Amino acid sequence: MGIAPANSPHRTTSGIPRHYTAPAVGGTTERVYDWRVMRALTVDQPGHPPALSVKDVPIPEPGPEEVLVRVEACGFCHHDLLVMSGTLRRGVAPGVILGHEIAGVVEQAGGRVTGLKPGDRVVSILTNACGKCGRCLGGQEHRCRSGVGIGHGRDGGFAEYVAISEFSLVRVDDQLNDGADLISAALFACPMGVALQAAQDVAQIKPGETVVVTGAGGGLGVHAVQAAASLGARVLAVTSSPEKLGSLAPLGGEEILHTAELDFSEMVLALTEDEGAAVVLDTVGSPLFQSAWRSLAQFGRLVLLGEVAGRPVELNLAEIIFRDARVLGASGVSRASVSQAAAMVSRGEMKPVVSRTFRLEEAGTAFALLASRQPLGRLVFTPQANGG
Numbered sequence: 335m336g337i338a339p340a341n342s343p344h345r346t347t348s349g350i351p352r353h354y355t356a357p358a359v360g361g362t363t364e365r366v367y368d369w370r371v372m373r374a375l376t377v378d379q380p381g382h383p384p385a386l387s388v389k390d391v392p393i394p395e396p397g398p399e400e401v402l403v404r405v406e407a408c409g410f411c412h413h414d415l416l417v418m419s420g421t422l423r424r425g426v427a428p429g430v431i432l433g434h435e436i437a438g439v440v441e442q443a444g445g446r447v448t449g450l451k452p453g454d455r456v457v458s459i460l461t462n463a464c465g466k467c468g469r470c471l472g473g474q475e476h477r478c479r480s481g482v483g484i485g486h487g488r489d490g491g492f493a494e495y496v497a498i499s500e501f502s503l504v505r506v507d508d509q510l511n512d513g514a515d516l517i518s519a520a521l522f523a524c525p526m527g528v529a530l531q532a533a534q535d536v537a538q539i540k541p542g543e544t545v546v547v548t549g550a551g552g553g554l555g556v557h558a559v560q561a562a563a564s565l566g567a568r569v570l571a572v573t574s575s576p577e578k579l580g581s582l583a584p585l586g587g588e589e590i591l592h593t594a595e596l597d598f599s600e601m602v603l604a605l606t607e608d609e610g611a612a613v614v615l616d617t618v619g620s621p622l623f624q625s626a627w628r629s630l631a632q633f634g635r636l637v638l639l640g641e642v643a644g645r646p647v648e649l650n651l652a653e654i655i656f657r658d659a660r661v662l663g664a665s666g667v668s669r670a671s672v673s674q675a676a677a678m679v680s681r682g683e684m685k686p687v688v689s690r691t692f693r694l695e696e697a698g699t700a701f702a703l704l705a706s707r708q709p710l711g712r713l714v715f716t717p718q719a720n721g722g
């Protein structure tokens with residue numbers, strides 16, 4: 335990429351070139367882009383597979399309380415897959431750029447930004463927060479009264495740049511000095527912080543409790559296993575992938591295989607002397623609901639973190655009453671939980687599990703791989719890698 339020299343009038347003070355040349359995607363000829371243009375992944379038609387393409391779009395202009403982030407890495411969440419496949423439509427802005435697991439470098443700060451400066455390395459939470467409402471001021475930025483989902487209601491990180499509120503970003507320079515890179519850092523909020531917050535604050539797991547994690551080989555599950563183990567739980571890790579058995583034990587789980595013929599609740603009961611588990615962290619949702627419910631002990635907490643199918647389930651409410659059970663939802667992550675996850679990574683208490691990285695131009699391959707449920711851990715896009 336030919337970038338204008340530093341003293342050129344065609345270079346902005348933020349360092350973003352006004353003009354640059356780059357190889358045309360799929361070709362060899364170079365072409366000159368207008369200034370403030372970036373590559374972004376767009377969903378042209380949702381489906382299985384979706385029609386995806388990488389297009390040139392304007393670089394967003396950050397508002398007064400926003401910063402422009404140069405995206406170095408952005409995790410490919412199951413949420414993005416559900417939007418790409420057309421399963422999830424509610425609240426999705428038309429033509430939105432997906433991706434909420436963003437790690438990058440501050441390129442330019444808006445006029446009223448006080449907490450961040452160009453060059454800072456940052457990680458985003460999942461919601462663009464106002465920084466002023468009661469929830470933001472109370473440490474619940476992820477439930478901001480006027481919050482908008484990043485990569486859902488507004489543009490996200492499957493692009494070279496993204497504009498985000500400074501109140502939705504966590505500076506991670508200190509943690510990264512300890513060795514983690516920005517590709518690992520893309521996982522600090524979702525799935526790591528999400529899993530940690532669900533295990534610690536929602537499930538309130540105590541040392542010695544038995545905790546079942548479903549979808550344990552997936553991007554969220556593999557970190558929920560670690561979060562529960564870090565809190566001192568005995569973790570029973572449920573996976574439907576035989577090839578993932580053996581991978582989960584080093585992360586703190588005793589492994590259980592779930593198949594169409596093999597209901598995992600039988601094994602959970604067998605492994606707990608028919609007591610059941612104190613907590614089920616369910617990352618899968620309706621397809622496993624009956625097994626998850628049957629695995630739950632008296633006074634148990636069923637924490638729902640994911641719903642892959644969007645279908646209703648059947649439950650006699652009396653069963654909740656007689657079991658003294660609690661059914662809890664958990665999603666999103668506060669900045670404090672992201673900082674905690676990052677600190678745990680730098681202390682070696684949790685490990686970001688990245689399956690592999692992709693260029694934006696390889697999104698079709700990434701979609702097929704994530705849909706196959708084969709990867710152990712997260713797939714991560716590196717938008718700065720050019721697709722020529």
Ligand SMILES: [Zn+2]
Pocket residue numbers: 411412413434435524525
């Ligand atoms: Zn996510």
Ligand SMILES: [Zn+2]
Pocket residue numbers: 463464465466467468469470471475477478479480481
């Ligand atoms: Zn707010």
